[in-house]
Amino acid sequence: MTKDRVLAGISLCLGILMFVLTFFTVDPTIRIEGDPGPQFFPYVCASIFILFGIILAMRKSPEEIEKKPFLTKIQWIKLFSLLGVLGIYILLIAFAGFCIGTCILLFVVSSMFAYGKNVSIYKRGIYSILVTVVMYLLFRVALKVYLRVC
């Protein structure tokens, strides 16, 4: 199954889901005479998904030449591991505060990027602390954004 067919399937499902959700959950009450109502545009959006999903599904594509995959299995693991780290970062700064969360994230992510290179742990540590301080000064002092420190 080609990527286009998979996308077509996703587009069709999304369109049908939107139709169903709009029909059952969006209040169709029209407050101004002549107004198409708040359901109109969701239906339009759903129709675009369905129509062009069908076009994508029905068109015949030339045989896909053996192309380099978007990402290899290991690359996908790396990507989702960094995504997971970012998710943990959000929880860290929500519960542990900006300084601790940011310092840990910077150290972990710079270590991830530097994996395989000879970057000393001290350099990464100093970098993490320094950038955290700079970010704190930028946001808290210069831009007066409230940040929970710890």
Added chain:
Amino acid sequence: MEYVFSALHFLVLPQTLIFCLFGTLAGLILGAIPGLSGGMAIIICLPLTFGMDPNLAIAVLMSIYIGGISGGYIGSILLGIPGTTNSIATVYDGYEFTKQGRPAKALSVAATANFFGTAPSLIVAMFLSQVIARWAVKLGPAAYFSLCLFAIVLVISLSKEDIAKGMIAMALGLLPTLIGISPISSTKRFTYGIIHLQGGFSLACVMIGLFAGTTILIEYAKGDRVNGSFADVKIEGFCLKLKDIGHSIVNIIRSFIIGLFVGFLPGMGGTISNVTAYSIAKNTAKHPEEFGKGNLDGVWAPEVANNASIGGAVIPMIALGIPGDATTALLLSAMTIQGLTVGPLLFTTQTSFVYLIFIAGIFAAAICFLSQIFGMKLFPSIFKIPYHFLYPAILVCSFMGAYVSNYSYVEMGFALIFILVGIFMRYFDIPSSPFILSFVLGPMLEKNFRNAVSYALNGYKVFYTDRTAFVLLFITFSIILYSVLRDLFTRKRKLKVDTQNK
């Protein structure tokens, strides 16, 4: 003239100068590094401007915008890898100069070309925008809706061959705008009691997730980055002579016009104009065989054109409230966030602000030019910044930017969701420009459509009776139909060729 002087007076204040200088440098550096871009600099800095004075915010963002477009040539010339798609064609001749050990000449030409493209194009835009705005004020909601739809479809048809994926990108961009409180009737849609969804998604978290976050995550996963050792070239400094300009004056003027016109068309901009200008310069040259071997005209043409497209892109942004490309979409959103009502009335209601945009752009072009002249020797150092230190800092800045947009950690979670959307779009080759335009114009599309139908005595027939709306809609649907049929026939032909080859 009073507005021009008022803008200049604001721009020469020490605080403004410092911020504009930093903005220009940030745009230049991020525009130079392959994989990043000036657009990313705007995405990261956009939330930082929320707390600023609107005038200062737009001056900074214009500085970043111009620095970003200008910076792309540095990678093209020194590494043979364009920093942004705006400088693809600069590689062909620019990198040859580096191979021949004379990068300073190409860098000097490109830096001057940037200024020659940007400043006059913004002056032209200043006058043309007024003319177009006067026409646009007469447009009713039906015509305005049609114009917005036309702009989005034009982007789809011009940017990629695949109309189906382009339309899916448009629908994907509309989807987040439908979540929250609907315009006109203030009905809650798709919020399901979640209070954080009532305000919809902020532009910052969408852009940060879709572009900054996705780019960095994919860069990390792929792991192939520019090797800093290429940047061991020595640069003597700025070395342009007047005769170098004199020899190429016709090329410069022609490339300027190409850039201005192409930049005006939604979805085109610097990416198309630099390649077009280079091709035309080569085809009209007395010795086209010299192109690709270190010809100064091959550096003048793309760099003048891509910077002239700045003025072209700003015209619809100011006059119509319709962004010409992804970066002007961000600038437009920044103006909305600062409390300005974008559209044709901006000229009459906020005249001083409009002039500030143009003058700030010209000012930024001058700062950019001077920075490049004096900082040219430091260009190779840009590529020595270790990625394991640069990218984590950008990630933190981006996520903090998402937080600042609504002072909520939930926004950071939304940014993470949009990173997944960005990866999904890259995996399936779904173009991003229609997504951005739909996301930015979506609320305007719905509001104008519903207003048009409810104000009109003849309901939906207003799209037929309003001549401007009818013509624009006719062209829009013709473009869609033509693109679908063209795509169908191209594929049938490819299939036939494949079958014959077998």
